[in-house]
Structures are given as C-alpha cells and as structure tokens.
Amino acid sequence: MALVGLAMVLGGGGTVNPQTEMVLQVLTALILIPLVTSSSWQRGLGPVQVPAMLLAGLVLVVPILQLVPLPPSTWQALPGRAIETQSLALIQADKSWMPLTMSPARTFASLLATICPVLLMLQVSRLSLRGRNWLCSVIVGVAVLSLAVGVLQLSRTAGLEWSLYNQFSEGFLVGFQANRNAQADILLAAMLATGVLATARLGDGRNHGLTWTVLVLVIIGLLVGQFMTGSRTGITLSTIALAFILLMLWPMLRKRSTMLYGLAGSLGVLVVSGGLLMQLQSVQKVVARFSLVREARWDLWADTWYAIGQVWPFGSGIGTIVPMLEAAERLEVVDTTRPVRAHNDWLEWVLEAGLPGMIVLGAILLIIGYLIVRAIMSARKSDASASRRAQVLFAIGFLLIEALHAVVDYPMRSMSLAALTAVAVALLLEPAASQRSRQ
Template sequence: MSSAQAIKSSAQANRSEGRSSSGRSADKLPTLKTRPLPGTALCMVLVGLAMALGGGGTVNPQTEMVLQVLTALIMIPLFAGSEWQRGLGPVQAPALMLAGLILLIPVFQLIPLPPSLWHSLPGRSVEVQSLALIQADTSWMPLTMAPARTFASLLSMICPVLLLLQVSRLSLRGRNWLCIVVVGVAALSLALGVLQLSRTAGFEWSLYSQFSEGFLVGFQANRNAQADILLAAILATGVLATARLGDGRNHVLTWAGLMMTVLSFLVGLFMTGSRTGIALSSIALLFVGLMLWPMLRKRAAVLYGLAGTIGVVVISGGLLLQLQSVQKVIGRFSLMHEARWDLWADTWYAIGQVWPYGSGIGTIVPMLEAAERLEVVDTTLPVRAHNDWLEWLLEAGLPGAIVLGLILLVVAYLVVTAVISVSKSDASASRRAQVLFAIGFLLIEALHAIVDYPMRSMSLAALAAVAVAMLLNPAAPQRGRQ
C-alpha cells in the first residue's frame, strides 16, 4: 500500500461513525444534533413499544396483541433492503443460541404425539376419559395440556427474542440510544402515574381494565412490573450519565440532572407500593454508583453531598408520612395474611402431578385452579404462582429445567467474559456502564422472580433481552451519524 493510500484509509477510518484519533468519540452521549441510523432507530421503536404496550399481562392481552402485530410490521424493513440495516452489525452466535433455547420448550410442547404416548403422560387421565366420551381419545395431542395457551405464550416470546438478536447487532452508541428510550418511556410512565394517583377528571388513567388500583402503575397493569421499569430507568440513567461525564470535565448540570432524575424515579418507585421493588432499589443504586465511581474527581465531597441528600430525603419522608397515599404504601410492609405462601404450596403440589414433563407453557391458571386447596378458596382467582422459577418448573417440567440451566450457563459465561473485558485499563467507560446495567438489571429480575413474575411481562422480558444483548461485544461503528 502506498503512503497516499494509507493516509486516505486513515482519514476514512477517522470519519467513520464513532471514530476519532483518540478512539473515544463512541463514548459520547447521543444528542439532538445527531440522529440514529435506521437500524438503530428500529430497535429504539421496538424497545419503546414493548415498554408502553407490553405490560398488560394475562388478564389484559389486548395491548400485547397490538405489540405483536407492530413488531412484525417493524421487522419488515429489516428484510426489505440493506438501507434499513445501517447501524446494525451481524447477529452474534451467543444471541442465536439463546434465542433457540428460549423458543425450544414451547415449540417442543406443541408437537403432536400419538395416543400411545400422550395417554401415558402424568396428569392426563381425566383428559383421556373426557375425550373418550366423544370418541376423540385416539386423536394426536401435543405434550401441553392447553395448546392455545402455549401457542399464545410462544407468540409473546417472539418480541423479546427479536430484540435480543437486533440489540446484539448494535454499536456502543446505538445501545446508548436505547438507554435514552428506556429513561424517556419510564419518565412518561411516571407522568401517567401521577394522573393515576390523582384521578384527574375522575379517570383511572390506565390502559387496562384490570390493574393495581390506587398505586402508580404507568403503562403496566402490575405495580411490581412498574417498579422494575423504574429500576431499569435508574440503571439506564447511570449509563447516560457515564457517557456524559466520560470526557473528564466538570459537569455540574449533569450531576444535578442525574440526582433529580434518580430521585424522581425513586419517588415513583415508592408510590408503586411494590415492597420487593423498593428493597431492590439498593441494588440499582449500587450499580449506578459503580458506574460513576471512576468519574468522580473529588470523591470525599461527593460522599458528603450524598450524605446530605440522604438526610434531606429522610426529613422529607418524615413530613410525607402524614399523607394517606404514603401510609397506604407503608402499610403493605407486613407479612400478615401473605397469600404467596398458599400459592407456592399449591404450585408445588401441581408440579408433582405433572412431573417430569410439565403441563405446558401458559397453563398456570387451569393448573392452579385444579390444585387449589379448599381451605384457601375465596372470591379471587389465582392467575400466577408469584414465583417465576416455580411456575417454569410446573409448566416446563424437567426438560424446561435443563434448558433453563443451559440459558443460565450461557448468560453466566457472557457476564464473566464481559466483566473481564471491561476490567482492562483501556476499556471504554460507556461499555463498562452498559455491562453494569445488564448485570444489575438481570440480578434484579432474578431476585424479584422469587416472589413475583417479571418474566411474564412482555415489557420486562424485552428489557431483559436488551440487558443480555448488552453483555455481548458491541458491533463495529458504521459510517454516518448516530
């Protein structure tokens, strides 16, 4: 290569998106002066729609159906031409592996089986006897006890899986754009929550007919899901602040904005009334602290300022204790009459009835209704086990436990690899923050899943997919403005 060619190649590389002579411009926070490339923009729209429309749950499927249709429409441009793929690199192998593992169980459970096989499955005797009354017991039937419910669950998994694949293709700055979406949509949900609590104009201000009334739920139907949305927003705020502070300058307004934003999300988190969500806020704040610690110049002053802020929050909290809405939230911090213990006992009994093959993804409602003990029957209907890990064992059985173990092993490998990568002295501050975001959010979801069902929310499943994808190495930046 001649010297002229070498100079030309170097200039082209420096003009490429996210490149500079220092190699650090990809760390910069996207601004209104820049715009995302088409592929990045499509991912942003997917994340925003998933957060806004994916929170209905089993009892409010309408918005999730709209989300599934919109997801299919948004994916069309990615297959229509290469122009829409600008901003996206190749799909990474671990993302493909995880996508296949996630979809494996529901697909496997929908495969029709001959009568000689499905008749011998545990828990199917009543079904065999019922079908025999209409001479239909010789039909081929799948492993799942409720094919329609399992198929619906399979469809609901497609949006998070697509996000996992697409986000794995984004560059470092493209993933920062997603954090902007997370913070923005969470802020909108907070504003909607204010209307819900105030009942302005006499409206409930909820997207759903059934939701956690009297609490801040935003775009979600479940207050616990809204709590996790706000925790994700706190972590995403830390990522954006790191990108802003990475140039080494003193950003007083950035620090002030960070404190105000996090404090607003914490207040909203408290008003969700989610006990576990409030407790898990300590993990979110810890990971934000880990993101920002290398950015601090006068650490002692920051610690004093943090102590003062905590003091102000405590004093303000004492004054707010007189509000009825605040007392309502505090009143929830009691284990008296905790219904989860009964749900777990019934779920464990149901697991024994269908082990080792499981009852089918999405069959928790009929299984709990059949297993519910007479002494705990009341006017309410059980819709979830309030423990994602137990619910998965019931619906997926031993095959699901094996697949889940493989998924956890892959994710653990990605975590270790990512931590080693960002621990190097030349590692990007934004990359380190994104890895901490991913680990923090996945840890929060894993712990919350012990007492609730975050992975049954399409919104939270989509954010979990984004978090897993952020563990993968970012795609190489492309030429253009992003």
Template sequence: MSAKLRQSAVPLFLFACLLLGGSPQGIWRNLLLQIVGLGLIAWALMAAERSHPTSAGRLLLWLCGLWFALVLLQLVPLPPAWWSALPGRAPVLEGFELRGEPLPWLPVSLTPAATWSILPLMAVPLGLIAAVVVLGAYRSRWVIGALVIGTCLSVLLGAIQLSQGGLYLYDNYNTEAATGLFANSNHQATLLLATLPFLGALIGLQQQSRSNGRRSRQSAALGRIVIALGAVAVIVLGIILNGSMAGLALLVPVALATLAVSLPRAGKAPRVLVSLAVLLMLGALVALASFTDAGSNTTSLATRSDIYRVTWQAIGDTFPVGTGLGSFREYYRLDENPALVDSFFVNHAHSDPLEWVLETGLLGTLLLGALVLWWATRAVRLWRAAQPDLIALAATIASGAILAHSLVDYPLRDAAIQAVFAVSLAFMAEPRSHAGEQRRRSRGRAPRHLTLDDDGSVSG
C-alpha cells in the same frame, strides 16, 4: 435507509413497548407490538447489511432459537399410547373415558391453544434482540433516552393516579396504588429499578467526557449529569410512591450497583460496591421469601407460600415433561382447594421460574439454567474487564433486578418488561466497544484518529 433512521428502530420500538405493553389485557396494543416485533425479525433474516455478533451474541441467539423450538416441540401430536403414559395425564384420560370416546393424538401441552398463543408473544423480545445483535439498529444513548422518558412518564402518570384516583390504563385491583403505564404496581416498580443503572451509566460516561474533553464539552457534560440526577430523583420518588414491597427491598442494592457504574474511575470502589449490592440483594430475596404474602393482593389463597406449595406439588406430578406453556391457570385448579376459591383466582405462580418449570419440565429447566449461566458468565466477564463498558455493566444490573423480582412475581409477562430485559441481554452480548469495531470494519479503512461518539463509544 439512512443511518439515523436505522439507528432509531430499537429506541422507538422500546418506547412503544413501554407505552403499550404494560399488561396482557391490552390485546390490540400487544398485537401491534407483536406485528412490529415480527417485522424486526424478518428484517434481521433478510437484511443484506448485518453486524458480526460476538460469540456471546451468537450464543444468545441460539438460546432464543431453542426457546422457540421448545414451544414447537410441545405442540407435536403424539399417539395415544405415548401421551397417555406421560405423568399428570390421568385427568385427561378420565375425561375421554367418561365420554366414551377413543383416545386421539394429542401433544405434550395440556392446553395446545394457550401454547400456540405463546408464539406471537415471543416476537417482542426476540425482535429486539435480533435488532441489536444482528442489525445493530440502535444507538445506546437513544435507547437509554427512550427508556428514561418512558419511565418518567410512567412515574408522572402514577402520581396523577394517586392524587386523583383515576387515569388507570387497565382494569386492575391496584386502584389505590401508582401503577403508571402498568396494570400491576409491582411491575411498575420493576421498570423503575431497571432504569436506574442506565442513568448511572450515563453519569459515568459524562464524567469521562468531562475529564477528557475541552471546557465547552465539560460544561455540556455537567449539564447532562444534572439532568440525569434529576431523573434519578424522579425514579426513586416513583419507587417510594409505588409502595411495592419488592421494589423497596431491591432499591438499596440496585442503587449501590448504580453508584458503582457512575464512578468508573474510582479504583476498587465500584467492585466493592457491587459486591455489597449482591449481598444485599441476596438478603432482600431471603426477606421477601420469608414474607411471601408481602405486597400480594387478595386471592383465593391466603399467601404466596400456599401458591408455591401447590405449584411444587403440580411439578412433582408432571415432571419431567411439564404441562405445556400457558397451562398454569387450568392445571393449578386441579390441585387447588375448592373450599378456598372465591371471586378471585390464581392466574400465575407469582414466581416466573417456578411457573416455567411446571409448564416446561426438564427441557425448560435446562434451558433456563443455560440462560442464567450465560448471564452470570457475561456479568462476571464484563465487570472484570480492564476497560469496562459502562452501558453493558448497567445492563447486567437491570437484567439482574428483573430476574431477582421474577423470583417472587411475574413481571416478565408484560411486553414492556420483556422489552427492557431483552435490550439488557443484547447490550450484555454486544458492548459498544464491539459496535465501534464493527463500524470501523464496515468503512474498510483503519482510523486515523479516535473520537468519542455521543453514546460514549470510540470510533475513528
């Protein structure tokens, strides 16, 4: 396999995820993405040529493996005496008693079929992480190019939707909003926010190229900066047109952090900007929590605060074992007020961490805590590095924006956002400087001189 063909695997798959993975409604589209994701995983397991992951990369792979193991653990059949003693199983026991049937062996999950359906959904993020960390099947510049092009196409489609009132790709209730390639306008905002910092990284890299290169290279770098700034303007306009409350609230802190990445040689200014961005993001999250119904659509309940209250009650009834992945919709109805139910229903907790804790219990909570700890540790280490990797820094901002939005919504339910999040985590684990070292080792000789590759990495 040629090097360019190998390096196009992640960019092409990411672009496909953006085009096809905007909603779980696209069953056949998502199935195609899952098949390709499984192919990437199989490739990573059987490939003779692999990279040597960093310790952070290996830990990220372990976390992925534990996620997979957690799903399987919830599907292991238990004897009646065991599962019937678990908290929250009274409705199941009553059902068998009313039917006069003996208690069968059942798993921890109250909805085993829904939990089984989680396994293929894992193929997209796990496949991308394996392709970056294990295979190194990417070039940073190509990946960012695929992300920017897909995002700009989504903005363009959203503008057409607003002007013409049509061209929606999925059945949705956001018929007066710019949803772009998504069914949910909030998730479109998540993509736009996550793309901004990578454009900032490109601008920063081109500034470095201008200061270090010849006049011809300086002119080319200036042209790329102008193009990147144009893309930034398109995305900011897209966030404004989108109208998502969370998107608008997180725009300022993400923009400040993006500015920090685009100014790599501005002394202490980048770290000051990032510190301010973190404070503003915390303030934005507090504001969103205070207006939990802001930006939400009509449901069987008036506000998201009601959904959170019912979900917390369900967590208390089923902790520490949880209800099983994919069971939220069915279990939520047990605690929902029937008098408030109308033609709309609650399908998610509008908070991914809250829904995750309900469905996975103590083990899932510990796994989520481990992921957040890994992310925070890597983010601090990357930002404190003497020679920071700009694309890795952008990945911390993009993944941080997705995590922040997930506190008050469920963007990670879409394959497109899963793909962007997975690539961001992989870039945090495997910065380009490490990739350059891997290329030098694979050549089997020491470099005689240093050059700057197109994606900004240093190689011999």
C-alpha cells in the same frame, strides 16, 4: 428504539389484558420487515452474534416442542392426563394425536409473546455502542412518561383512572403497566439506564455540573415514583440499582470524599422529607404494606408445588398456570379471587416446563454467566470506554434485579420486562465493531 418504546408501553397487560400484547406483536412484525429486508436500514449494524442466536433457540425450544402432536399411546401415558383421556373418550376422540402441553392454545399464545423479546435481543446484539446508549435514552424517556401517567392515576384527574387495562393495581402508580411490581421494575431499569447516560456524558473527564444536577433529580424522581408503586420488593431492590449506579460513576468522581458527603446529605434530606410525607394518606398506605402478615403467596406456592407433582417430570405446558392452579387449589384457601400466577417465576417454570425446561433453563443461565464473565473482562481492559463499562453494569444489575424479583413475583410474564431483559442480555455482547472505534 421504536421496539423498546412500544414494548414498554403496550407490553404490560399480562394474561388478563391480552389486547395490547396482540397489538405489540403485530407492530413488532411490521417494524422488523424493513429492518430485515432492506440493506439501507441495516447500515452500521453488525451481524447477529452466535451467543444471541443460541439463547434465542433455547428460549423458544420448550414451547415449540410442547406443541408437537404425539400419538395417543404416548400422550396418554404422560402423568396427569387420565381425566383428559376419559373426557375425550366420551366423544370418541381419545385416539386423536395431542401435544405434550395440556392447553395448546395457551402455549401457542405464550410462544407468540416470547418471540417479540427474542427478536429484540437479536437486533440489539447488532448495535454499536452509541446505538445502545440511544436505547437507554428510550428506557429513561418512557419511564419518565409513565411517571406523568402515574400522577394522573393517583390524582384521578377528570375522574378517570388513566390506565390502558381494565384490571390493574388501582390506587398505586402503575404507569403503562397493569401490575405495580412490573412498574417498579420499569423504574429500576430507568434508574440504571440513567446511570449509563450520565456515564457517557461524564466520560470525557470534564466537570459537568448540569449533568450531575440532572442525574440527581431524575434518580430522586424515579425513587419517589418507585415508592408510590407500593411494590415492597421493588422498593427494596432499589438499593441494588443505586449500588450499580455508584459503580458506574465511581471511576469518574474526582473528589470522592465530597461525593460521599453529598450522598450523606441527600440521604438526610430524604429521611426528613420522608418523615413529613408520612402524614399523607397515600404514603401511609404504602408503608402499611410492609406489615408482617400472612402472605397469599405462601398458599400459591404450596398449590403450585402440589401441581408440579401431578405432572412431573414433563410439565403441564407453557402458559397453563391458571387451569393448573384452579385444579390444585385447596378448599380452605378458595375465595372470590382467581389465581392467575404462582408469584414465583422459577417455580412456575418448573410446573409448566418440567425437567426438560429445567435443563434448558440451566443451559441458558450458564451461557448468560459466561457472557457476564466475558463482558466484565472486556470492560476492564485499558482501552474500554466508560460507556461500555456502564452498559455491562446495567445488564448485570438489571438481570440480578429480575432474578431476585422472580422469587416472589412474575416479571418474565410481562412482555415489557421480558423485552428489557432481552436488551440487558444483548448489552453483554460486544458492540458492533463497525462503529465501536468511534466512541
């Protein structure tokens, strides 16, 4: 719970704000020391499951191999290394052993950042069903707290911007993130986690009026916050989150027709309220972002694709997107801004990891696909609890949202979102058997 909460608060700075990520890495190590070394802290936890260990190895293998020193004859023969070879020759250092990555420091920093969510995935895979529900409560709690921070950001209370970072999406609700798109995904995760908690509460078959009321209010609050992030993709992906929440709750609805009427009424209220809110300048600014204008992402994709051709098939090294884009940027698109991401995680991975990375990514996706199928079959058994079914839907829904958002952004470059993704993958695995029977 502490690891998830800290990751959501301190892991949203990204490349341009590494200070909080360094603090998060140190705190992660300190928290894991008693969890790994003390038997009393491990009471109630199951063993680390084999699929989790396999995924952990696959995630870490690419940056580790890219840091292995290679003899001069090998690394100088790699594509895109001619200028580096000539530069080192000027100081008589061209005979040095060098790794595959073009920037060892950046790749090593990326490796350290990746270890945190990997360790979190391994530990969450050991939790019981009840322990995983507690993690969902942390996700909702931190997300709601980020909404409160966002209110301070938008109101500029006391003349302050209320952000942990010196570079962030000013004028939008970003909470503990430096990027409004990352905050949008945080709120989407919280919406799905709210569905899990509501399902656990409603699973006893009783009529919990207060639970339904709280559920609706929390979802509406998260939706409003989602809109104020100004993230177009995040707002669009909210429909997927709502669909998965409906799937969680559908088996427990006694009067489904009444529920559908209630949803229609709520939608009508949202439409009317939206029409009134359109008069606010802050709302108009968000709506204006949906205009059909040329996207800077298109130029970034073109430059990234060109850079891929320069280093194919071995890649440039994990974390090297900035120098690669700066070298590949066309003169006609150069301006005062600095390209820091490809705004397409899939494309950026191809650039940095090359063909070996694509093979590893394919293996990871196959394993996750297998886990999804197995989790669905397990959740559909007659003796499966409502909580287990909801957790599986949370995992599938959030992984789908991240995969789609990665087409136009870079959610996996945020330690906060990488940690939540690790939690989602771990939720696909069977809960610890020692406590599962009590649920």
